Amino acid sequence: MHADRTEKLVAAQKAYKDGLLYLAFDLYRLLADDGHVESQVFVAWMLSQGIGCQKDGSQAAAYYERAAAHGHPLGCFYFGRWLTRAGDHARAYRFYAMGAERRHLPSMFRVGYSLAHGKGVPVDVNRSYIVLKEAAVRGHAFALRELGLQDLRGKRGVAWQLIGVVEIIAAVCWGFMVSMVNDDSEFLIS
Known part of the structure; x- marks a missing residue:
């Protein structure tokens, strides 16, 4: 510089x-x-x-x-959010994916969410689960909640439905605890 x-x-x-x-x-x-x-x-x-x-x-x-x-992860994420609000889900997904490649948690959540719901890409529950699981393990509350919702809906089979309830409760508790310390945490940005 x-x-x-x-x-x-x-x-x-x-x-x-x-x-x-x-x-x-x-x-x-x-x-x-x-x-x-x-x-x-x-x-x-x-x-x-x-x-x-x-x-x-x-x-x-x-x-x-x-x-x-x-390639700035925050630029990728927030531009992706702007494109999402504009309804350009396919282009938004590409920017979320760029942020996710750099391990940006909110971008990883958005990639997993997009794959689960067909937002700009074909639905791919297996890939969605892999990305959401990594983000959830790293502490992203909304990724954990989304995993819980998928499991509750039986996306991975009936046996996972009870686990889905536990995941949702854990996501709410974790989100609450994080917000008490830092409500701007990347763990809570979706």
């Missing part, structure tokens, strides 16, 4: 910390437009929330897409 970029990043971080949100947004946007991927994600988030700027979902999606093009 150039010395100039480092100075801009330090200035942006300080402005944000000091509550100078409009200045922070402008500084982060300069960095993002200069190709700094982390700043692209941060600018997208600020735009999506209207923090330090006018709220603008389309611009937020454009910055998330730029970060996703560099």
